[in-house]
Amino acid sequence: MTKEVQITFDCADPAGLAFFWAEALGYQLQPPPDGFDSWDAALEEFGVPRNQWNSRSAILPIEGHHPRVLFQRVPEAKAGKNRVHLDVRAAPGLEGNERMNALETEANRLEALGAARAYRVEPNKAMMETGFITMRDPEGNEFCLD
Numbered sequence: 001m002t003k004e005v006q007i008t009f010d011c012a013d014p015a016g017l018a019f020f021w022a023e024a025l026g027y028q029l030q031p032p033p034d035g036f037d038s039w040d041a042a043l044e045e046f047g048v049p050r051n052q053w054n055s056r057s058a059i060l061p062i063e064g065h066h067p068r069v070l071f072q073r074v075p076e077a078k079a080g081k082n083r084v085h086l087d088v089r090a091a092p093g094l095e096g097n098e099r100m101n102a103l104e105t106e107a108n109r110l111e112a113l114g115a116a117r118a119y120r121v122e123p124n125k126a127m128m129e130t131g132f133i134t135m136r137d138p139e140g141n142e143f144c145l146d
Contacts, residue, residue, distance in 0.1 A: 007067050011071050011073065018069075020137055023110075024113070028061075058071065059071075085143050103133050117136075118142060
């Protein structure tokens with residue numbers, strides 16, 4: 001039986017990182033529970049202390065069956081390189097200069113949202129490499145534009 005997958009990020013600012021990744025992936029912020037017009041109203045009604053209001057945030061796909069992404073606040077900072085990372089498929093089916101131009105366009109858009117470039121790998125058929133750009137989200141988590 002196939003299982004559903006949720007991707008979880010440990011972070012310092014769940015709301016800020018959720019906004020970034022919603023924009024990066026074309027997702028939406030998870031709406032508040034039925035009967036509430038905002039998360040603030042829901043959290044207040046539930047009696048959640050204000051200092052916990054930004055302890056979690058989640059994003060959902062706008063369409064299709066893709067994983068929910070959860071962001072949860074943790075006290076420690078990111079300590080090293082990710083052992084798992086996301087590949088954001090920003091140029092499927094494209095090759096060569098057309099592919100790298102599409103990746104550059106997406107890299108520029110994400111930099112405007114707070115991401116940073118780490119490095120770029122050029123296409124190289126002899127190495128079976130199609131080309132990609134490695135980036136870091138606003139909290140330093142590595143991901144690839146592929």
